[in-house]
Amino acid sequence: xxADEMTVxxxxxxxxxxxxxxxxxxxxxxxxxxxxxxxxxITILLGPNGAGKSVLLxxxxxxxxxxxxxxxxxxxxAGARPEFGVAMVFQQPxxxxxxxxxxxxxxxxxxxxxxxxxxQRARAVLERVGLAHRADDGARGLSxxxxxxxxxxxxxxxxxxxxxxxEPTASLDPSSVEAIERIVREIRTEGTRILxxxxxxxxxxxxxxxxxxxxxxxxxxxxxxxxFFARPASQAARLYIQGELPWRxxx
Amino acid sequence: MNGLTQAFADAFALLAGxxxxxxxxVLLSLRVSGLAVLFGMLxxxxxxxxxxxxxxxxxxxxxxxxxxxxxxxxxxxxxxxxLALSRSGPLGELGLLYxxxxxxxxxxxxxxxxxxxxxxxxxxxxxxxxxEELTAxxxxxxxxxxxxxxxxxxxxxxxxxxxxxxxxxxxxxxMIVGGNIDRSTRTMTTAIALxxxxxxxxxxxxxxxxxxxxxxxxxxxAHGLRQWALRRYA
Numbered sequence: 001x002x003a004d005e006m007t008v009x010x011x012x013x014x015x016x017x018x019x020x021x022x023x024x025x026x027x028x029x030x031x032x033x034x035x036x037x038x039x040x041x042i043t044i045l046l047g048p049n050g051a052g053k054s055v056l057l058x059x060x061x062x063x064x065x066x067x068x069x070x071x072x073x074x075x076x077x078a079g080a081r082p083e084f085g086v087a088m089v090f091q092q093p094x095x096x097x098x099x100x101x102x103x104x105x106x107x108x109x110x111x112x113x114x115x116x117x118x119x120q121r122a123r124a125v126l127e128r129v130g131l132a133h134r135a136d137d138g139a140r141g142l143s144x145x146x147x148x149x150x151x152x153x154x155x156x157x158x159x160x161x162x163x164x165x166x167e168p169t170a171s172l173d174p175s176s177v178e179a180i181e182r183i184v185r186e187i188r189t190e191g192t193r194i195l196x197x198x199x200x201x202x203x204x205x206x207x208x209x210x211x212x213x214x215x216x217x218x219x220x221x222x223x224x225x226x227x228f229f230a231r232p233a234s235q236a237a238r239l240y241i242q243g244e245l246p247w248r249x250x251x
Numbered sequence: 252m253n254g255l256t257q258a259f260a261d262a263f264a265l266l267a268g269x270x271x272x273x274x275x276x277v278l279l280s281l282r283v284s285g286l287a288v289l290f291g292m293l294x295x296x297x298x299x300x301x302x303x304x305x306x307x308x309x310x311x312x313x314x315x316x317x318x319x320x321x322x323x324x325x326x327x328x329x330x331x332x333x334l335a336l337s338r339s340g341p342l343g344e345l346g347l348l349y350x351x352x353x354x355x356x357x358x359x360x361x362x363x364x365x366x367x368x369x370x371x372x373x374x375x376x377x378x379x380x381x382x383e384e385l386t387a388x389x390x391x392x393x394x395x396x397x398x399x400x401x402x403x404x405x406x407x408x409x410x411x412x413x414x415x416x417x418x419x420x421x422x423x424x425x426m427i428v429g430g431n432i433d434r435s436t437r438t439m440t441t442a443i444a445l446x447x448x449x450x451x452x453x454x455x456x457x458x459x460x461x462x463x464x465x466x467x468x469x470x471x472x473a474h475g476l477r478q479w480a481l482r483r484y485a
Contacts, residue, residue: 061387088387094380096402097484106398110389138484158388 010075012085012161013039013193015060020069022055022217029055030066031217039074039161041209042184042194044225046201048240052217053197057164060195061088084111087160091167093151095139100131100150103139107154125157129183145176152183156192163187165196169203181207201241205229213237254452261453262460272434273454277461280438283351283425284418287358291366291414296407298363299370300396304378314371320364325357329427332357336428349430354438357424362414369410374399377406405480408473415469419462 015037022030029052037043045053058064060071062081072078087107095103104122113121126132129149134142139150148168155163165184169177177200184207188194198204204211208225213234220234232238265273302314334340336348336356347353377399385395400407422440429436431445439458446455 058383063383063386084389090383090387094384096381096398097405097480098402107388109398110391110394140484154388 011039012076012082013037013074015074015162016070016072017056017060018070018072020056020059020071021067022052022059022064023067028217030059030069033069033214033218035212035219035222037193037195039193040191042188042196042207043210043212044204044208045195045197045212045214046199046204046237046240047214047220051214053214054166055217056214057088057166057195057197060162061086061164063088084158085161086164087155087158087162088164089148089151089155089166089168091170093147093154095142095147095150098139099136100139100142101126101135103150104153104157107158111158121157122153125153128186129153129156130179143176145172145179148172148176148180149183152180152187156183156187159190160192162193162195165194167197167199169198169200177203201229213240215240258452258456262456265453265457266460270457273457273461275434276437276439276442276458277465279351279436280419280440280462281465283354283358283438284415286355287362287418288366288411288414290355290359291362292411295363295366295414296370296400296410297396299367299372299410300374300400302367302371303374304392304396304399317364317368317371321368323361323364324423325361325421326423326427328357328360329424332360332424332428348428349432349436351429351436353428354425354436357428358418358421361421361424362418365417366410366414369413370400370403370407373403373406373410377403405477408477412470412473416466419466 015035017033017035020030020033021028029050031052033052033056045056047053055064059066070078071081073080073082076082096106098106101119101122104126105118108118108121123132123135126135129152131142131146131149131153134146139147142150152168168184169180172180181203184194184196196207205225210222210224211228212219213221213228213232213236215236221228221232221237223233228237229241232241299317302310302317332353333348335342336345336353337343338348347356374396378395381395381399381402385398390398420440422444425431425436425438426441426444429438429441431437431441437445439462443455443458443462446452446458
């Protein structure tokens with residue numbers, strides 16, 4: 001059995017994060033952050049710059065090691081880290097000097113998927129993100145919006161159980177944003193749990209099932225999306241939604 | 252017609268007439284340098300890529316040593332290989348001294364560190380760019396090296412060209428370990444040095460022209476390939 005076939009079990013959820021701490025340059029970027037996520041839906045991480053949103057995603061992806069605290073991945077239990085099943089899309093994804101198709105196929109190599117199946121799955125996912133007609137073009141020649149769709153395809157093709165999206169629509173035009181949101185919804189429909197950061201409150205209301213509001217490395221509030229925007233429980237969240245300047249500058 | 256003009260005329264006559272002696276020297280040079288560069292590609296590029304991606308104790312020292320080896324004096328390498336292959340040396344029983352194989356060994360020792368050092372820099376820069384993406388995709392260390400070697404293939408042409416340039420222009424080491432024996436271990440550079448000292452300028456000029464042409468041709472091909480790759484992969 002290959003690694004990608006094993007990702008359905010054991011389950012990664014519920015994902016429990018206990019007292020996570022991570023420091024950089026003497027500043028606590030994650031300051032005792034705790035959070036629990038169930039196995040379905042789209043959770044949007046909101047919060048001012050420097051709140052620790054991207055660091056949290058990177059920690060969950062295994063790119064950063066927390067100084068202390070614990071991440072408990074469902075049936076994997078505390079201390080264990082699933083090798084596959086978690087994918088991440090960055091704000092500025094990097095593409096290899098290869099074709100669009102080659103960049104998607106690349107993501108399946110660590111799971112030792114046979115070449116023929118890699119190609120077939122990559123073509124299928126490119127079709128779904130609307131890039132099939134550019135499969136043989138150089139990936140670095142794509143526009144910003146196309147590049148982000150390619151990054152989503154690269155993550156989607158691995159059939160992740162948890163998809164981490166770090167501001168995937170930052171600096172994209174409205175039609176590209178709409179395309180990305182459509183793809184994110186489709187990925188969710190297939191049962192992938194999505195955790196996404198954004199500063200776009202409209203996008204949060206369109207996409208989110210629930211919202212996690214972070215500030216200063218902590219979770220201030222975790223609530224269903226309608227309740228969060230209608231009746232934010234914390235003063236920090238209320239000010240953020242109203243578009244007030246940060247009450248505490250990050251520098 | 253003055254002496255220099257006559258020498259050039261005679262050199263072109265040698266080339267136009269496909270002189271067997273010139274052809275033999277050129278072919279031997281290409282064979283020896285080509286093999287040295289092949290070893291550089293097989294060992295130097297992966298070694299450099301491993302150092303570019305890997306993080307382990309002693310890595311910095313290795314990088315410094317490797318960079319230092321880029322300027323390794325060829326005569327020193329020649330002497331070391333000579334001592335190793337001479338009858339009383341540790342590899343004397345192989346009987347390789349004054350053979351093309353000895354020349355390949357000497358040139359490889361010059362070329363492999365050079366190509367590895369350039370590859371290390373190229374791949375390390377690429378690793379900085381891709382580290383998060385590849386790690387997020389769960390690429391291990393070895394697979395990352397493979398991906399980056401492939402991704403940097405066009406930039407690594409610079410390393411190959413540098414290795415080829417060093418091997419083909421090298422005189423000291425091949426002179427010491429090859430002995431510059433006519434029709435056996437005489438390469439273009441050693442022949443040019445010898446014939447110039449003897450005053451046989453036409454042969455030296457003819458070989459010099461071939462040497463320059465080969466290097467220019469390969470650089471032209473590499474440039475064309477890079478341009479194509481830039482257009483293809485942006």
